[in-house]
Amino acid sequence: MNILVLVKQTFDTEEKIVIQNGQISEENVEFILNPYDEYAVEEAVKIKEDSGAGITVLTVGPNRSESVLRTALAMGADKGVIVELEEQADEYAIAKIIKAAIKGQEYDLVLGGNMAVDSGSGQVSIRVAEELGIPQVATITKLSLEGSKAIVERDIEGDVEVIEVNLPFLATAQQGLNEPRYPSLPGIMKAKKKPLERFTLEDLELSEDDLATRTTVQDQYLPPKKQAGKVLEGEIGQQVHDLVNLLRSEAKVV
Amino acid sequence: MSKKVLVFVESKDGKLRNVSFEALTVAKQLAGGGEVIAALFGTGATEFVQEVSQYGSNKVYVLEDEVLVTYTTDGYTQALCQVIEDVQAEVILMGHTAIGKDVAPRVAARFGAGLASDCIGADLENGDIVFTRPIYAGKAFQKKVFNQGKVFATLRPNNFELKENPVQAEVVSFQPVIKDLRTIVKEIVRKTTGGVDLSEAKVIISGGRGVKSKDGFQPLQELAEVLGGAVGASRGACDADFCDYALQIGQTGKVVTPDLYIACGISGAIQHLAGMSNSKVIVAINKDPEAPIFQVADYGIVGDLFEVVPLLTEEFKKVLVLS
Numbered sequence: 314m315n316i317l318v319l320v321k322q323t324f325d326t327e328e329k330i331v332i333q334n335g336q337i338s339e340e341n342v343e344f345i346l347n348p349y350d351e352y353a354v355e356e357a358v359k360i361k362e363d364s365g366a367g368i369t370v371l372t373v374g375p376n377r378s379e380s381v382l383r384t385a386l387a388m389g390a391d392k393g394v395i396v397e398l399e400e401q402a403d404e405y406a407i408a409k410i411i412k413a414a415i416k417g418q419e420y421d422l423v424l425g426g427n428m429a430v431d432s433g434s435g436q437v438s439i440r441v442a443e444e445l446g447i448p449q450v451a452t453i454t455k456l457s458l459e460g461s462k463a464i465v466e467r468d469i470e471g472d473v474e475v476i477e478v479n480l481p482f483l484a485t486a487q488q489g490l491n492e493p494r495y496p497s498l499p500g501i502m503k504a505k506k507k508p509l510e511r512f513t514l515e516d517l518e519l520s521e522d523d524l525a526t527r528t529t530v531q532d533q534y535l536p537p538k539k540q541a542g543k544v545l546e547g548e549i550g551q552q553v554h555d556l557v558n559l560l561r562s563e564a565k566v567v
Numbered sequence: 568m569s570k571k572v573l574v575f576v577e578s579k580d581g582k583l584r585n586v587s588f589e590a591l592t593v594a595k596q597l598a599g600g601g602e603v604i605a606a607l608f609g610t611g612a613t614e615f616v617q618e619v620s621q622y623g624s625n626k627v628y629v630l631e632d633e634v635l636v637t638y639t640t641d642g643y644t645q646a647l648c649q650v651i652e653d654v655q656a657e658v659i660l661m662g663h664t665a666i667g668k669d670v671a672p673r674v675a676a677r678f679g680a681g682l683a684s685d686c687i688g689a690d691l692e693n694g695d696i697v698f699t700r701p702i703y704a705g706k707a708f709q710k711k712v713f714n715q716g717k718v719f720a721t722l723r724p725n726n727f728e729l730k731e732n733p734v735q736a737e738v739v740s741f742q743p744v745i746k747d748l749r750t751i752v753k754e755i756v757r758k759t760t761g762g763v764d765l766s767e768a769k770v771i772i773s774g775g776r777g778v779k780s781k782d783g784f785q786p787l788q789e790l791a792e793v794l795g796g797a798v799g800a801s802r803g804a805c806d807a808d809f810c811d812y813a814l815q816i817g818q819t820g821k822v823v824t825p826d827l828y829i830a831c832g833i834s835g836a837i838q839h840l841a842g843m844s845n846s847k848v849i850v851a852i853n854k855d856p857e858a859p860i861f862q863v864a865d866y867g868i869v870g871d872l873f874e875v876v877p878l879l880t881e882e883f884k885k886v887l888v889l890s
Binding site: 324326327328329330332337348349403404405408430431432433434435436439440442443444448449450451452454464468469470471472473474475476477478479482487488489522525526527528529530531532533534535536539541542543544545549550552553554556557559560561564566567 | 640641664665668669672673675676677679680681682683684685697700701702703704705706707708709710711712713714715716749750751752753754755756757758764765766770794805811812813814815817818819820822826827836837838841844845847848849850856861862863864865866867868869870874875878879882883886887
């Protein structure tokens with residue numbers, strides 16, 4: 314069983330966003346493994362523990378992204394692949410790059426997060442499924458492998474859909490799939506010795522069209538700062554009465 | 568320059584989704600006088616034609632196919648691709664719903680096209696379409712433009728003003744060729760109990776660690792029922808197992824923009840604020856006057872949610888019955 318996990322390095326979710334000259338500042342920012350990708354890595358490691366598997370984790374991004382591969386290796390993945398990409402690319406191009414980076418490899422299962430908490434676009438994994446010509450099951454909360462097929466539960470706006478699918482397929486992880494482990498100290502030590510393959514775009518077979526992004530970010534900006542509002546005063550019953558009045562007459566939302 | 572715009576119109580529980588009307592309104596505006604085509608999938612789709620034509624679509628493609636009654640990625644991808652080819656659509660819009668999130672990237676990839684997902688704005692600037700979308704769950708925003716190819720976008724529910732524009736729509740009965748469904752839907756287990764979907768709710772009552780237990784959500788539920796809203800939660804409440812992860816609002820979890828967001832016993836961690844601070848009106852109820860949630864709230868009550876929320880429910884019952 315060969316598993317590929319697609320991961321991305323993102324800002325820690327507790328980070329505030331600062332924009333300087335139209336660019337998002339990375340100064341003093343803590344980077345983490347995208348939380349949804351962490352579920353994907355954990356799921357792969359669980360499968361490895363249950364029934365044996367070789368796990369490759371792959372990321373596309375700037376050099377600093379290597380840290381998330383080390384995290385995944387420390388959690389139990391076997392091999393890391395980084396495609397170094399300093400410039401911005403869109404989801405279309407990233408999917409083409411991933412396809413080129415794994416060319417010639419056969420995977421029974423591809424896992425990814427259902428979205429990255431930075432771009433929030435939720436596209437790359439699904440595009441990779443299309444590029445590889447395999448089916449997808451998105452936002453999964455449970456995965457059971459039964460020989461050459463799988464029974465998968467997925468979250469659809471709060472309801473649960475139970476799906477049967479044959480391997481190989483791609484699945485994207487939703488919250489609730491599992492509880493990601495913290496890498497153990499021996500795990501971290503071992504991770505340092507695990508293989509990590511590096512590619513640049515020049516190493517990969519990519520056409521001009523593959524790298525021709527379909528979309529461009531024109532501008533990035535912060536929302537207007539919200540003014541702190543009114544904290545009501547008086548006896549609780551009166552405050553509640555005032556609040557209902559304000560919501561009806563001033564805010565006009567009820 | 569006028570464009571041909573296709574809208575994938577979605578129904579749920581026998582009703583058209585509001586976000587589909589939003590998408591039709593946006594389509595009309597982006598078409599710049601060009602044709603707006605709506606696509607309706609599944610048996611019984613024909614009954615929605617009248618409603619769809621209220622929002623200005625010149626043509627309605629109806630795909631009355633048994634295979635499309637239940638959503639599958641393969642079935643919907645093939646059908647949508649065939650409709651796009653048939654109408655020669657240049658711009659394709661749909662809701663950023665469970666279906667939209669699943670099918671849009673797949674179809675865009677099949678056409679080798681870009682996709683702007685989860686958009687909260689779509690404007691024509693000098694003939695180019697500029698999409699606005701949140702990044703970092705709404706801590707910041709970006710404007711996205713297309714360089715080439717077809718334009719795909721999914722729209723976040725509740726962010727576009729509806730504009731009716733009744734026309735006499737031409738109905739096209741379209742028979743897609745669908746084969747090789749690689750996923751089988753065995754069962755759909757309902758966990759949402761007749762409630763309002765979080766992403767489309769106009770009112771959300773949300774609970775945090777201060778709710779203290781599963782039962783602690785009961786008063787929130789009652790308030791939500793009175794206001795016709797949905798119940799949400801912070802990561803703290805989900806991690807503590809007071810409620811299902813499906814309710815989580817934040818940078819991990821759902822990002823919501825209701826008209827009214829009432830945060831009960833939520834301190835307001837940055838990751839939670841990212842998921843709700845773009846709501847129109849925010850009310851915070853918290854025992855701790857220093858809680859950061861008060862920094863983004865329009866109205867705050869410093870007090871025990873178990874005292875305040877039931878009083879609020881009673882008060883709303885009184886005034887809403889009278890009005």
